[in-house]
Amino acid sequence: MNYLYLGLGDLYLPAAAAAVHLQRRFPTEEELLQLPYFRPACPAEEGRLHLAGRDMFGHKVYLTFVSEHPDLFVRSLNSLLAVFALPGDTMQVIPVLPDDPRVRTLCRLLVRLGLPAAANKLGLRLVRNHKSDLLGLAAWGKHPGG
């Protein structure tokens, strides 16, 4: 089984969700800032899968983001699994969506202004505001044995 955390417009939330999954607890701010994918996303990365690590059961945990229509990607992934006659849980996609997608625009603007640290601070705030959602989303809690 593989897990894929799908973000909308940024990598902050999926990176944090993957970290919660892998660490089985909510990471500290320092830990979040040290994650390789806890950073503003660039458009060329859209739809690209990043391996965040393996969880304690050996399942691979991936993350990605798209700029629009996350529902489309969830459907297409499930459809692809059916095409390859694979069980639906071979790649479980978990959308991690922000309440306000404008955060992405603000992050990009900060990066363009040469303020990536400020963008990361905004990302931290975004993640903090979604703490309970992220803890609830973490797939390990819902799947005994992984």
Place this chain on the structure above:
Amino acid sequence: MGGKKIIYHCYGGAHSSVTAAAIHLGVLDPEKVPGKEELLALSLFDRQTRDGHGRLHFLGFDEWGNQVYSVGCRNMGKVLERFLQETASLLGFGGELLFVDTLHYVSLKMRIGGYLSRHLGLVYCGRPLVVQGTQEVYPRLVQLVRQVKAQIAP
């Protein structure tokens, strides 16, 4: 026996991709522009809804045993292609998918007709436009399918 999955995709998966897939499978004659009835006889032609976007619709096997699909990607064709190609590779099926973008062949008439019929639900005024538009771009779709077939021919 071919093992590829050829996926024709456009915005809504209701017109150009379905038509191209039908040409590929030999359901539509490449030498003759199809009539309205022939186009409407295609199971997905002007029938796809928003809920079906992203779903890969299997339409049949071609002469080499390749599977032919159509899908509606909205405006995310390139990203969806990258996403599915990467996922397929991770799952051990790299190189099996061939995406063919038919959106470039969609005319203004098809866009307006498709919007009226699929988005606004005004089938009675959108469908004639989209049928006419498809008939107009049909030779270009045939050309595209020929290129695809030349690429995958054993």
